[in-house]
Amino acid sequence: MAATTAAQKTGKKNGVMRWLSFARGGRIPAFTLLMAALFLQISDPPFLSNFRDRIFDVYQQSQPREVQYPRPVAVIDIDENSLLNLGQWPWPRTYLAKLVENATKSGAAVIGFDMLFAESDRLSPAEMAQNISGLPPEVKDQLASLPSFDDEFASEIGDSRVVLGISVSPESDGANNLGLDRIPSFAMLGQDPRKFLKNYPALIGNIDKLDEAAAGRGMISLDQDFDGIVRRIPLANQINGKIIPSLALDMLRVATGRNVIIQTNENGIVGFKVAGTLIPTDTRGRIWVKYAEYDPALYISALDVINGTIDDKAFEGKLVLVGTSAAGLKDLRASPLTSNLPGVEMHLQLLENVWMQSYLFRPEFIAIFEWMGTLLTGLALILLVPLAGARTTLGLLVFISATAIGSSIYFFVYNSVLIDVSYTLAVSILVYITMVYSNYRGTEQERTRIRTAFAHYLSPELVKQLSASPDSLVLGGEEREMTFMFCDVREFTVISEGYKHNPQGLTHLINRFLTPMTGEILAHHGTIDKYMGDSIMAFWNAPLDNPQHPKDSADAALKMIIRLATLNKELEAEAAAEGRLFKALRVGIGLNTGVCIVGNLGSEQRFDYSVLGDPVNLASRLEGQTKEYGFSIIMGESTAHSIPEYAMIELDLIAVKGKEEAVKIYGLLGDEEHAQNAEFIEAKDAIEAFLKLYLAREWDSAEKKLVHIAGLNPRLEKFVRLYQDRIRRFRTSPPPENWDGVFRAEKK
Template identity: 45%
Template sequence: MKLRALPRWFKRRIGYARLLCLALLIGFAALRLADPAPVEEVRVRTFDFFQRLDPRKKTARPVTIVDIDDKSLEKIGQWPWPRTRIADLITELTRLGALVIAFDAVFPEPDRLNPSDAADTFRNLDEDTRAKLRALPSNDEVFAEAIRKSRVVLGESGAAEELAALDKTLPVTGLAMLGEEPQRFMFQFPGLLRNTKVLEHAAAGRGLFTIKPERDGIVRRVPMIMLAQGQTMPSLSFEILRVAAGSGTILIKSEKAGIKSLGIKGFQLPTDGSGQLWVHYARQDPSLYVPVINVLQKTVAPEMIAGKLVLIGTSAVGLNDIKTTPVSENMPGVEIHAQILESALTGAVISQPIYGIAVEFATALLFGLLVIAFAPLFGPITLVALGGAFATALIGTSAFFYIQHRLLIDFTYPLMSTTAIYLTLIFSSFVREQQQRKQIRGAFAQYMSPVLVEQLAQSPEKLVLGGEEREMTIMFSDMRGFTSISETYKNDPQGLTALMNRFLTPLTNAILARKGFIDKYMGDAIMAFWNAPLDDKDHELNACEAALDMLEHVDELNQAREQEAKDEGRPFIPLNVGVGLNTGICVVGNMGSDLKFNYSVFGDSVNLASRLEGQSKEYGFPIIVGSRTALAVKDKFAILELDFIMVKGKKEPEVIYAIAGREDIAQSGRFQRLRNLTIEMLSCYRTRDWDGALAAIARGRKTDEARSLELLYNLYEARIRGYLENPPPEDWNGAFALLTK
């Protein structure tokens, strides 16, 4: 094969799109290895879905939550309670046979209600009473004594900042390590908040109850071993397991990839590389909870406590220990510890296998290569069907591993990778189609309007003769006095062309800005329409707005030209424009021959719009509209009825109107007087009250508004003089027949 032919062969047989897809396949593999937060979030939300779909089924109830609930707070008082009251709680739970008692709370300061403090702060006490109070044991000592007589695990908290130096004399849980140094993989808290010294020495164990939600606020994984202010600490739940098992130490197994598991005598719990446990959630279970007040009042059923791991925590909203989990939006933090204990003791834990990422890579590679190789060969329906089958297989396999083996296998990475490759191939196909459309635009742009060319590029099948009936609003506009203006440019044709462009450009912009379509330019005239080719439910309103905008643009142009004429010392001739608007059913579409088309419109409504534009100079108003247009916009503009005319070539007469301004003009007193004078004059005219009509005209000429109606008055006065000499026939309906088109 010749070297010069290699690019053509490559493009034909392989294609640059496939090469790009291979690069994407490699890029997604690198992205999965890096595992940034957004990628991880997609994956864990998929695992959330599995937990909601198939939550853990409870096969045993080894845990009871003694709840500091709203009922108990109401009976006992606000938290924290006196340590003597908590000591009573420990004593009663121990009497009922609790296996281990653990606190999802920390007691970092001495009790504020200690007797010695009362002796120093209470007023009006005699010295004998103060001495008796000081002789009593502190509440903390009473609490510690209750702890010594039971198996109690105290809760501790990780803090966001370093606290006072740790007391090295306080007891800590023994740790043994197998494999790599695990501390570098652990979650770290800058500070550690511990209990008072007397309580720490009395407890059988101590663990961190701190639960750190993930980026989206959901608790999915809970660290089982952590670093807090440099101290390696077990979690509260795993410390409960250690104390319950009577084990002296915790064995941490690690490898180069991270922490593998935590073990105690006869038990091992798998974790992820950071020492976290994926919590296998069951539905929220109110039956786990026993109010503290029921225990203190000795009304709790003994079987709820005997032989159970007892967690003391709170569900009270005011104590702010409510978490969001994959199965619940308002689970108390203490129940998350209970769920960990339940799943660990019943063997119902979930985990991500070490080989999981290898399965993900293999799946992404296999399906990615299949799509690259075969997707361009299939039609869209086949591709959609195969894509659906592929997605179903991935999701089904992942769900199978979760439901049957409690393994978390991610399907989102191979699905995203393959979908990105598929979309890239689709996009490359789209680019090729766009290139074809560009060729069509280049071939037909010089023959057709831009809008039609774009329609043709998007849908070439529209390149046929024919049209459709639509209700449309048609506009004709024309420059007044063009002949006299052009005579001043008879020796300067370029100047006349520049003036016309300067005149037509703002008018065109006004039409286009109001959703109009320019049909054609006819010298100094413009034909435009609304509601085609695109639908416009407000076509009458937009057309009238465009007409008023055109007048404003012409005024601005005249001001600029007048200043230019003054500066150059030449006479100034103002430009004026007349506009006719009419609404009705028209035929619109591709009009022309087999060789050349034009998107245009025709019909009686078009003809009437043209006639109305021609009459604007006769009535003295620059914008004249037909009755359907006027009725559609009568609440938005200053509408003035002008005449009832019979257009040449039509059998039905038409009421015509002038648009004198927008709504602000319509509400003005001047326009109201103008309209009342016109209504009075027309009423007399159409009832053959010639004297009344002439009298109304005479009164009108004496008002401030006379100048606005001068041409209209002259027109009607001339008609009335004619009718006085030659009265109209008996069946005359008030219509006036226009003699010219």
């Protein structure tokens, strides 16, 4: 029983671990983003549908509808020239009567007016008699006896096949509902279409005299999208259950002499049948207009039609629209192809779509496929990005994008089907970016963890390099010129004896010493190689390039001496307060520059980032010589030559223990500013003069110079004693004839 319980716990634990492993790599935020995007796609807010429509506009702009000749539709245009010659609008309706008469004679199959005649003609004689004050009664009677212009216009309408424009109104106020009862009924095939049609409360129609004479009446209202572009035109709307046809639809009914059938199914309206031909629509009875380029040649000036200067067969067999392009009449609309088009152009385009059976299609189920595409693409990326990596999945995303865009363009060009892939691609890119960013954040967090863990052991520069390039943690190295430092506490054994009963105090002392020393090395771009008890080994120009590595190492060494002086003051004050003996910390620092091997050195099981080479050993030997010459900082010749402006003094030509080759060594006392100090310059000149006498074997003069040097600065006492001892030995045992001045050190 216990074994079963343990197995169950282990199984649950493994399941949790598997879930946590799967959830890594940004899958949770990416999945959350995908779910939100899918919900937004279902709700389809106006800004999203508007963005989609603009994508479809680009399709139409890239490949407008190809027209077929002869064009089935023409426009009688009330243009600027007509207004200039015939007067401002509205014209006397006798002009319009003449327009209908001449258009009919020219063979128009049907004439549709993209305008309303909701009031009687104020220019009719009887109307003018009422509006002009001061007329003699007999003049008023004569005017009233003249024929009404509306009667003349109605007569011509009755003698032709004319469809008058009507307008659905979103407000009952101001609407007249004229002609509503004369709109013919639709035949219905399937379910009642009225629940799918947009409902309006009222209608603005034409005066009864004209409406009774007309062969039909249709809506001239145009639905503009969010951005003011006319993309979809309803073929019908309803007013309190009465179905109202569009101008184009009723013109087709009148032209064919057949009733219109509305075909529906359970999802909505399928389309409208005219003379046995189905005009497909969306479920709300709207047709996506497939626009052709605007062609001014289709527009014939109303002035020419009224004056009878058009060809006798100008409108033969055509569907003729009467509209206006005059800017002052403000009937301008925008299409996906062109802005500021005459409003009548939209009816023209719709009629040509129907007549030529050239439509745009966007079935309702397309939205489901688009939603599924977003879902599947997003899930694929969420699954694959952590597994295959960002680069591979970027290739997959590019392939999916190219395929989706290509398919969308193909269906538009060859099937006139509108498929939106932009949203799917946008969501996929956001999911991909979220995944990549989450992985990046995870990597950054891992790098931060590495930095935090190793910052106590390695220099910040090295930690950054290792966290940025973990693959650099392999065996191997590279050759480069570097500067090396060895720093050691003088007489540390004596100091540690004072802490033999307090090892923790000794540890605290070492830490207080190493902390400021390390701080200065790191502040001057150095890398700590290792600590060896009270000693520090550091180097410059690795792992990061540092062209001024000799200068930085010298600055660090000088600052270390200053920081040590500050620490000694603190320690002295503490010792005095505790009543114990104080012994100052003194250090020796060796600096040397040369070419070495730097890199990950060690075994396959364990390795360190370190250096190998003779310049490293020389730096260590130079640090050992500081106690012999009495200088806190001693540099090799290569380092000294790199910073000639610093305050340094040549000390000797020495072959350190273990080396045959001799090098000049220099004591470093300060920076460029200190090099201008008069006392330093005097001491430097004196030592240089001494070395010349020393190398020339002029022992008496050299000893006198040493006495002078000793009087310049007490800090040079050890240097003076060193050379006095050498000269004393040389007097007893002179150097050989070929002596080059090299001193061979016997101590490290």
